[in-house]
Amino acid sequence: MTPKELKTLYRNERLAARDAISPDERIEKGLAMLAHAGDAIEFQPGEIISGFLPIRSEVDIRPLMARLRERGARLCVPVILDKRTIVFRELVPGAELVSSGFGTAGPGPEAAVLDPQIMLVPLSAFDNTGHRIGYGAGYYDRAIDRLQQKGLNPRLIGIAFDCQEVPSVPAEPHDVRLDAILTESGLNFVSVEVG
Numbered sequence: 355m356t357p358k359e360l361k362t363l364y365r366n367e368r369l370a371a372r373d374a375i376s377p378d379e380r381i382e383k384g385l386a387m388l389a390h391a392g393d394a395i396e397f398q399p400g401e402i403i404s405g406f407l408p409i410r411s412e413v414d415i416r417p418l419m420a421r422l423r424e425r426g427a428r429l430c431v432p433v434i435l436d437k438r439t440i441v442f443r444e445l446v447p448g449a450e451l452v453s454s455g456f457g458t459a460g461p462g463p464e465a466a467v468l469d470p471q472i473m474l475v476p477l478s479a480f481d482n483t484g485h486r487i488g489y490g491a492g493y494y495d496r497a498i499d500r501l502q503q504k505g506l507n508p509r510l511i512g513i514a515f516d517c518q519e520v521p522s523v524p525a526e527p528h529d530v531r532l533d534a535i536l537t538e539s540g541l542n543f544v545s546v547e548v549g
Contacts, residue, residue, distance in 0.1 A: 357524035361479075361487050364520045368479040368487075371517040373411045383515055383538035384413045391541045392421035395511070397472055399426030404442045404470035406431055406513075409457040412476055415513060419445075419474075430468040432493070433460035440493045441467045456491075469501055472509045475532065480512050484532040484544030485523035498530050509533045511541075 355363070375383070397403065405419040406412070423429055430442040434455040443465040451459040475494055479487040488494055501508055512532040516539050523529075534543045 357526060360524050362490075364523070365478040365487050365490060368518040368520060369411075372478075372515055375411065375515060375517070380411065380413060380515075384415060385417060386538040387413060387415065387513070387536050388418045388421060390539075391511075391536050392418055393425070394541050395422065395472065397422075397425075397427060401427060401471045402430060402442075402468045403427045403472045403474065404430045404432065404468075404508075405445070405474045406476050407451070407459055413513060413515060415474060423447075427472075428468070430470060431460045432458070432497070434458060434493070438492075438496060440497050442470050442497075444468050469504065469506055470508050471506070472511065473498070474536075475510055475512050477512050477514050477518070479518050479520045479523065480514055480532070480535055481520055481523045482535075482542075482544075483522075484512070484535065485525045485529060486512050486532055487520075487523055495528055495530065499528075511536055 403422055405415055408414045419429055429445045431445050432440040433443045434440050443461040445461055449461045449465065452462045454460045475486065477486040477488055498508070510530065510532045512535040514535065514537055516537045532544055534541055
């Protein structure tokens with residue numbers, strides 16, 4: 355099986371497992387993530403953190419994002435511009451949200467476009483070394499690459515349920531490793547072996 359085929363298999367299996375979580379259980383697991391990470395994610399007041407608004411069976415991290423805002427974070431969420439590009443628009447309390455494609459919503463074009471310093475990254479599968487499988491469109495890979503081309507190196511925290519973990523993600527050259535993974539079991543920082 356090629357790496358691409360294995361990624362597709364893992365994506366389909368792990369998203370099916372995520373879909374099987376009941377809505378009430380997803381809420382409980384999301385609140386557990388808030389308890390684990392709400393005060394544990396380190397940042398300075400005014401730092402820019404990108405979150406996301408849930409689609410399909412994703413965990414709802416809005417309570418976590420609210421706690422980060424209370425602690426002084428400036429929040430933004432991804433908005434799809436076209437088939438290849440997302441930008442991160444500032445999310446302020448009371449802002450009207452508009453449909454932005456792929457079943458997502460976000461602030462409209464009047465919102466400021468920000469470069470996140472910390473990114474809460476949705477995913478379909480992950481392994482314990484920090485490799486992730488996205489949804490297959492490559493939006494986050496390209497967005498992270500654009501930030502790195504600007505000389506920025508955002509901290510990446512993958513957001514998923516425990517059931518989305520796989521033994522090993524077949525990493526490809528364009529893949530960027532996560533710095534940490536947040537599930538309902540805790541916030542786990544990834545250590546990179548050297549040598």
